[in-house]
Ligand SMILES: *[C@@H]1O[C@H](CO)[C@@H](O)[C@H](O)[C@H]1NC(C)=O
């Protein structure tokens with residue numbers, strides 16, 4: 619049977635993004651047996667992908683910068699836009715400063731919601747697993763804004 623996958627276009631969108639939290643709700647209910655916590659983070663994901671300050675820091679919405687997204691996305695579909703994304707969220711503020719969360723998943727920017735897998739983490743997010751749900755709020759003019767909810771189970 620023919621292998622129907624296209625070559626991944628080496629479209630390396632360097633994501634050096636800024637994550638702004640409106641709220642970083644840490645619901646720390648612990649599972650008794652394994653002492654796992656569920657942390658819910660709600661934040662905005664800003665990207666400038668063109669212009670002199672591409673990948674630069676964007677300040678918006680009166681919300682606080684909580685970290686950076688570092689990763690790549692590659693066009694991975696024969697039909698339409700479907701991206702393979704691999705992103706590290708690197709926290710630079712507050713109680714998660716220095717910790718990271720690793721996300722891997724498929725993103726169709728036109729979809730009403732994009733669900734991706736949390737495959738691991740470091741620091742406060744060691745042994746992380748979970749998922750993110752995001753949606754594109756605006757896109758165009760070299761600027762990209764997404765709203766993210768991350769549900770992280772970790773120790
Ligand atoms: C790029 O960043 C510099 C320094 O922060 C700023 O002065 C300049 O206005 C920015 N340019 C654009 C087009 O955003």
Ligand SMILES: *[C@@H]1O[C@H](CO)[C@@H](O)[C@H](O)[C@H]1NC(C)=O
Pocket residue numbers: 710711712715716
């Ligand atoms: C975050 O951690 C880095 C490295 O330990 C430190 O240099 C920086 O000051 C910290 N930032 C905040 C806002 O605490």
